[in-house]
Amino acid sequence: MRALVTGASGFVGQHLLAHLAEQGDDAVGLDRSGTPSLDITDPGVVATTIADLRPDAVYHLAGLSHVGESWDAPQSFMAVNAIGTLNVLQACERSGVRRVLVIGSADEYGLVDPADVPIAETTALRPMTPYGASKVAADFLALQAFLGRGVPAIRVRAFNHTGPGQPPRFLVPSLAHRIVAAERAGLDEIVVGSLDAVRDILDVRDVVRAYRLLVTDGTPGEAYNVCSGRGVAVHEVADLLLANTPRALRLVVDPALVRPIEVPVLVGDATKITGATGWTPRYELEQTLADVLESFRAQPT
Numbered sequence: 347m348r349a350l351v352t353g354a355s356g357f358v359g360q361h362l363l364a365h366l367a368e369q370g371d372d373a374v375g376l377d378r379s380g381t382p383s384l385d386i387t388d389p390g391v392v393a394t395t396i397a398d399l400r401p402d403a404v405y406h407l408a409g410l411s412h413v414g415e416s417w418d419a420p421q422s423f424m425a426v427n428a429i430g431t432l433n434v435l436q437a438c439e440r441s442g443v444r445r446v447l448v449i450g451s452a453d454e455y456g457l458v459d460p461a462d463v464p465i466a467e468t469t470a471l472r473p474m475t476p477y478g479a480s481k482v483a484a485d486f487l488a489l490q491a492f493l494g495r496g497v498p499a500i501r502v503r504a505f506n507h508t509g510p511g512q513p514p515r516f517l518v519p520s521l522a523h524r525i526v527a528a529e530r531a532g533l534d535e536i537v538v539g540s541l542d543a544v545r546d547i548l549d550v551r552d553v554v555r556a557y558r559l560l561v562t563d564g565t566p567g568e569a570y571n572v573c574s575g576r577g578v579a580v581h582e583v584a585d586l587l588l589a590n591t592p593r594a595l596r597l598v599v600d601p602a603l604v605r606p607i608e609v610p611v612l613v614g615d616a617t618k619i620t621g622a623t624g625w626t627p628r629y630e631l632e633q634t635l636a637d638v639l640e641s642f643r644a645q646p647t
């Protein structure tokens with residue numbers, strides 16, 4: 347299969363390209379910073395790039411991905427995540443792309459009624475963050491493209507994912523990075539933000555496998571959660587990471603790191619994707635966390 351990955355130099359893009367190569371796909375990865383560059387906010391560039399490449403499938407990963415940063419730049423998040431997705435969908439329609447995977451987020455569900463956990467795809471979308479709203483817009487642009495124009499778009503609602511290569515501004519690598527820095531400096535404590543949020547955390551290597559299976563076996567127009575179904579509180583994640591260090595480290599909450607508004611619980615129901623593709627996660631969280639710690643230990647200071 348000939349595939350185009352947008353946002354290819356990002357965290358997930360690099361893992362996805364490796365997986366597609368392993369599976370024997372002919373995959374091209376483009377990003378706004380590469381040569382040639384693909385800036386998804388430029389509809390002309392997106393249209394000519396997709397028309398020239400003529401991929402069978404587009405994995406549309408490009409986007410602004412940091413929930414916390416979206417509070418300071420809601421316009422940029424809408425421009426890239428929503429309008430950028432519209433540009434990709436229109437280009438896919440014109441070029442007759444057979445599948446386009448639009449990557450949304452668990453943050454689209456936002457403030458969920460506890461009775462709706464684990465969250466199924468039928469749960470109301472009530473985003474609390476500008477990031478979540480921009481992904482709802484992308485999700486509905488994909489649905490409209492399918493219903494109104496027949497674009498074979500598959501909508502993903504990806505729950506938290508982590509793994510080697512994720513930058514330290516995200517939850518798990520930020521904790522792992524601080525633990526490794528404390529090991530090296532001989533410190534006794536690390537600072538943390540909110541410890542109460544409950545999340546459904548996948549390994550990125552399971553996530554990219556799910557994305558390819560959705561492209562091959564998913565149904566156009568449908569939305570699919572990509573999740574484990576298991577909820578863990580941030581303090582449990584911290585404890586699992588601390589179990590992998592020889593130092594006795596205390597967690598100290600720094601109020602400056604606590605987000606003013608945080609979605610309290612996001613745990614998904616994976617029944618739909620498992621039924622459609624047979625996918626289930628293979629990595630245990632303990633393994634993923636150990637791999638992230640090791641990736642920081644392997645880096646020079």
Ligand code: A2R
Pocket residue numbers: 352353354355356357358359377378379384385386387406407408409410411412426430449450451504
């Ligand atoms: O910000 P950069 O220069 O590192 O590039 C990011 C790229 N990107 C864009 N590409 C084309 N045109 C744009 N206007 C544009 N704005 C950003 O998307 C980066 O290489 C990639 C996103 O990678 P990460 O931030 O590492 O996100 P991750 O974790 O790989 O997530 C992939 C997708 C995103 O749509 C997330 O919102 C979703 O999965 O969870």
